[in-house]
Amino acid sequence: MSFQNVTVAIAKGRILEGAKTLWQQSGLLWPVDEDSRQLWFAPSPERPGMLIARARDIPTLVGMGIADLGIVGLDVLEEYPNNHVLQVADLKFAQCRVVLAGQKNQWPEGPTRIATKYQRIAQTYFTIHRHPVEMVSLSGSLELAPVIGLAPYIVDIVDTGNTLRQHQLTEIATILESSARLIANASHWRTKPELEHVRHLLQHEE
């Protein structure tokens, strides 16, 4: 079995950390040197090729077939869906929740403003609840929004709840339970012989 013709796209940050553990547990050589800025590692017979990218770009890279496989959070997959991508396994790390949070444990009364980096997930949620909202798109430090008066509510990631507590915020509702997912380019997954080994490994995991 050879990985010579397989490439995996992995999101920077927590996902990369979790992927490292996974690779090492599977007996694969981890090519990333902590101090290096290298984002591309060519495949070798011992391990797949690897590219390291921003989380939101992973569905695009896999959907276009630039990478055969990808590792990314379910939150990102829901926010940036791609028709050419299949979810093939729940890798169980990077577990967190996308939640609605605010200064009181109280559902918003009437139209309100929501700060989030998950506009699609948040908009779908409020549409289902038939609740009018105005979205403010931020790319991080969401917990600031209620403190500085930008928006009374946020839709953001929670794990331990420490960041919310430090900003006197409380969880109102869970919108999505997330964890790292292994994704695949749909047509490569069906047709590429080199991925047979991965399909096999996953069947044994079940």
Ligand code: ATP
């Ligand atoms: P970027 O800087 O590109 O916006 P990011 O903030 O999404 O990246 P990370 O914080 O490493 O990058 O998060 C990567 C993934 O890990 C998220 O998409 C989510 O699935 C999960 N995650 C985010 N925050 C936490 C957390 N506090 N605890 C556990 N998992 C988390």
Ligand code: PRP
């Ligand atoms: C993430 C997320 C929350 C925090 C939640 O931030 O955006 O702010 O973790 O985790 P907790 O419930 O355990 O406190 P991160 O550390 O990734 O910083 P970021 O804003 O740079 O993404």
Ligand code: MG
């Ligand atoms: Mg983060």
